[in-house]
């Protein structure tokens with residue numbers, strides 16, 4: 084049994100906290116978009132959230148996402164691919180509205196070519212590795228300007244910003260320096276003359292640290308368990 088009232092209440096609570104964090108930072112709450120991370124959760128729960136006004140959903144597995152897109156194709160939803168994207172999956176990924184995990188020139192080119200062939204126009208965020216952990220994906224900061232250079236020549240994919248995933252920490256305050264670092268890099272790249280349109284979005288912050296991320300400038304927060312509950316992996 085799905086408790087739809089509880090899900091609606093959690094979603095409303097997250098929206099409220101987003102608005103308060105934006106206020107604290109002197110930002111317009113409308114400048115922060117909530118991506119509800121629905122990985123492992125059913126299309127039934129996605130429908131309940133959509134009915135409560137949620138339009139953006141995030142998934143990290145292509146096949147699982149394609150099944151949910153098909154199951155909810157009567158709804159006008161925006162789908163975000165939020166994890167690492169393998170280059171051999173580029174073709175299947177171009178139906179997402181935004182790809183958050185692009186971390187190389189090669190992958191960006193493949194996505195652009197696949198998108199062009201399919202007549203799709205995905206938005207792309209460049210994932211920047213600030214955690215320096217062996218298990219994390221993402222481009223090294225030093226390589227990002229070259230990736231953004233390639234982005235200027237894309238035909239169908241459009242790079243619109245950056246994404247980062249800090250190390251898993253218990254205290255959200257420990258994530259703050261990573262969010263701040265991404266913003267500082269963004270400012271540095273802007274000062275190098277990179278087009279502001281390519282650096283407009285910052286995807287950062289999850290269930291336990293989205294408020295800190297918003298205080299540091301996040302425009303997209305990726306929140307899963309705080310909306311849908313604990314995930315159970317098969």
Ligand SMILES: *Cc1c(COP(=O)(O)O)cnc(C)c1O
Pocket residue numbers: 120122143165166248288289290291305306307308309
């Ligand atoms: C799963 C996931 C999230 C959501 O995590 P929660 O802690 O459930 O909010 C956000 N971003 C990425 C990249 C993820 O894989």
